[in-house]
Amino acid sequence: MILYGIKSFRSLRVHWTLHELNIPYVIEPIESRTGQTSTSDYTKIHLGQKIPYLQDGKLGISESAAICIYLAEKYGNGKLIPITDINKRARFFQICFYAMTELDAHTLYIIAKHGGSLVKYYKRSDAAVEVAVSEFNKQILVAERWLKNPNDYIMGEVFTVADILFCTCLMSAYRLAHQFPLEIPEKFIAYTENLENRKAFQLASIANQTVAL
Ligand SMILES: N[C@@H](CCC(=O)N[C@@H](CS)C(=O)NCC(=O)O)C(=O)O
CATH class of the missing domain: 1.20.1050.10 (Glutathione S-transferase Yfyf (Class Pi); Chain A, domain 2)
Known part of the structure; x- marks a missing residue:
């Protein structure tokens, strides 16, 4: 599990969700508005040139809310998201x-x-x-x-x-x-x-x- 993104409220959401779920992960310390989101390497990862971005095995996903919901659905076992009602x-x-x-x-x-x-x-x-x-x-x-x-x-x-x-x-x-x-x-x-x-x-x-x- 690799999380791209630090120093923004949007990346904080994903760090927070990962910690609530005790999921170990690697941080790629990409910061917004530093030029780091617009390098050719990062653009290959995320065409939108934004953080946060999560790589979980073969799945790469952007959008902070979508990432947090994905993590809760996949790894939450009933935590962080209502699953039946x-x-x-x-x-x-x-x-x-x-x-x-x-x-x-x-x-x-x-x-x-x-x-x-x-x-x-x-x-x-x-x-x-x-x-x-x-x-x-x-x-x-x-x-x-x-x-x-x-x-x-x-x-x-x-x-x-x-x-x-x-x-x-x-x-x-x-x-x-x-x-x-x-x-x-x-x-x-x-x-x-x-x-x-x-x-x-x-x-x-x-x-x-x-x-x-
Ligand atoms: N809707 C997106 C917005 C992401 C976004 O706008 N990220 C900003 C930082 S908070 C960014 O990476 N901007 C690119 C840049 O300025 O380099 C989300 O919630 O993840």
Whole structure:
């Protein structure tokens, strides 16, 4: 098992999932925006020139959420993903897609790329940032309703990959909130702290090294 990618919240998701499942793996310390993702060697591995990327035997797979879900389905033995109850699976996928689209891709990444620390690589766009901030502030309320109690997990009593995806979005949001008016509901502070106390998270953070974004 080889994981390409360090120092990003997206690679952190995969390190975290691997540690939750106690899977031994080799780290290829490819960093984003250093030129390491655009070498010809790495482009042969992943045409999209992005991290994270996982090689598990013959299977090579990109997309942080897809990788984490694949690992849970293949190696979880019932951990990290609901496997039998179709309604729970529906809710699980809803939260995963919500985190990856409404939070990660279409609001937080836009803010970072077009107004935050990544502006030097992409173009500044105040209009895009303004819309993304307002969309984030609306969409985060959906998750606030899902989390009944700050000590719960996002699906209730059981920790899943949905927490890994959602919580890493929150971590990115807390960083951006220093610079932008993101309204992150109070109850997510305790939720995030609880997850940061997990041994697997701490080991994953060390493996991922400091997040550059
Ligand atoms: N949807 C993808 C996004 C991956 C992504 O955008 N990765 C960034 C770093 S966080 C990257 O590798 N960018 C390429 C580069 O800047 O070199 C995922 O969740 O895995």
